Amino acid sequence: MSDGTLAPEVLAQRAKANGVELWSLTDHDELSGQAPAAAAARALGLPYLSGVEVSVSFIGTTVHIVGLGVDPGHPALAQGLAGMREGRLGRAQQMADGLARVGIRGAFDGALRYVGNPELVSRTHFARFLVETGVCRDTHEVFRRYLVEGKPGYVPHQWAALGDAVRWIREAGGLAVIAHPGRYKFTPTEEYALFSEFRGHGGQGVEVVTGSHGSADFVKYADTALEFGLYASRGSDFHSPEESRTDLGALPVLPGRLTPVWEALADRIQPA
Template identity: 45%
Template sequence: MPLYDLHTHSTASDGAYSPSELVRQAAAAGVNVLALTDHDSTAGLDEAETAALEAGIQLIPGVEISVTWADKTIHIVGLRIDRHCNVLKQGLSRLQATRLERAQEIGRRLYRHGVPGTFEAAREMAGEGMITRTHFARHLVELGLAGSMKDVFERFLTRGKPGYVSTRWAEMADAIAWIREAGGGAVLAHPQRYKLTASWMRRLIGEFKECGGEALEVVSGTASPSETQSSAEYARRFELCASSGSDFHSPETAWVKLGRLPPLPSDLTPVWTHWNH
């Protein structure tokens, strides 16, 4: 049976591996079908597709779109997208501009907090990819201002901390429309990570489905067994397909590995069931 990993990141956003290296690492881990789903960017897909042909695995073109819903940041993965679709390209372009503005403001706020040069360092670290909070976090760890990436976010980059910048992302209906216009299917990423009450979770998933959402990411690299079980229950309740993805970013996160995922519950319909390979 093919091994699927439908949620990963490369240096085109905040991943540690280049698109081609990510593909090679996934193939070495036994992954047969890999989706590259960088944050608000499809820039790594050409390189990843070339590497996938060389490695003998299937590359699913994807993206992870940032959405603001009920004042929370929600992530929606688009799978099997046409990255050349103008509607999708225009939407992502607006989000990329928002990301740059946020990065510049994070740099200004950290400067006022007594830490100069963070925007410039993050920009250099990002290279041709987008500047993300992960790049700021890595730089602050290098400066010795925190012991780990998690520590950086808790001390500098979350709400109420010196480098936090409130950001308005895409509307859910718009993000799903971009994905569908590009011929893809929309997946609600890692639903348990949003720390919503049961009633708010039902509202989120209900609106996601009403807008044309197709699947829940039931199995995720960061989910506990109980969280996976809860996501599976929501997939059943709302009659949504199920997806599986590690959300791999970096080997530094030892507990999130490419392809190291438990199987989907057997009674759920995998999102790939109707794909024509």
């Protein structure tokens, strides 16, 4: 319901067909997909864990904090996410203006064609428009040429504070997880600050095995999980059959010395 291309029901079918044993839909800053996802999983006999991915600003970088096992109807979480979404539309118009200055016109309306809720328009929707119109070969090229810092379509945005995101997740009964930490371009000192502050706010998990990580990242963040006393998570970061590096159910297993996050969330898993 945010930047994926498949409906929750279709994702559930794909997860089941690919041998996924526990599935969670974690849309960016959005909870409306939780009810259909849970219903589809239940109909397929697929255990389900509610989820969300909250956008956070930390030391000038956008960081994603996944909330697993949250109550989708909890007011603190819903209100926090609604407040964050208010700035997306204005940011999107600025992105379109930047692209227009380098000759790419119609990007705002083009991006909106790819998103059901304009409040959730993101760089990914712009990327799909630029691929559709032949400006770039694929979304990875779009980001590299137009949508990262220093490029024409990049516009920074102030997302939630780390402490607020963790608090919303905890108040909604969930467990907060740092998503794909290997993607962030932090120095070692900045990364240590992220994990320290996250732990101080009550964060409890980190994605160790994910579609955004290589084998060296698996080892590094397994060590980080042990160092900070965090549960280990494992997620595909799957958005689209055409765009994602890793399909649902295709990841290697977690290193055995770690404690999986799903063990801490056993009472929040919706059984098949």
